[in-house]
Amino acid sequence: MAKEDLLQFEGLVIEALPDARFRVQLDAGHEIVAYTAGRMKKNRIKTLAGDGNVPIRSEKTDLSAQG
Numbered sequence: 001m002a003k004e005d006l007l008q009f010e011g012l013v014i015e016a017l018p019d020a021r022f023r024v025q026l027d028a029g030h031e032i033v034a035y036t037a038g039r040m041k042k043n044r045i046k047t048l049a050g051d052g053n054v055p056i057r058s059e060k061t062d063l064s065a066q067g
Contacts, residue, residue, distance in 0.1 A: 009056040016049050024054060032056070 015023040017033065020041070024034045034056055036047060047054070 005060065006057045007060060009058070010053050011056055013047055013049055013051040013054055016047070022047055024056060026056065032058075 009026045009028070011024040011026040011032075011034075013022050014025050014031070017023060019035075021033055021035045023031060025031050034054075036045075039045075040047070
């Protein structure tokens with residue numbers, strides 16, 4: 001998938017979960033489970049609960065779906 005096909009959001013890390021995953025509240029109010037990837041994972045940059053303005057990139061999906 002090309003970079004221009006990705007959706008971009010910003011959010012606030014609410015909780016650090018096991019296995020390098022995080023619960024993030026997006027600025028729109030949705031909560032998602034995200035994981036560290038790319039340079040953050042390669043350079044072992046730590047993400048803590050309370051970190052704000054965290055960039056999130058996601059594939060185009062149906063955001064109204066209830067899971």
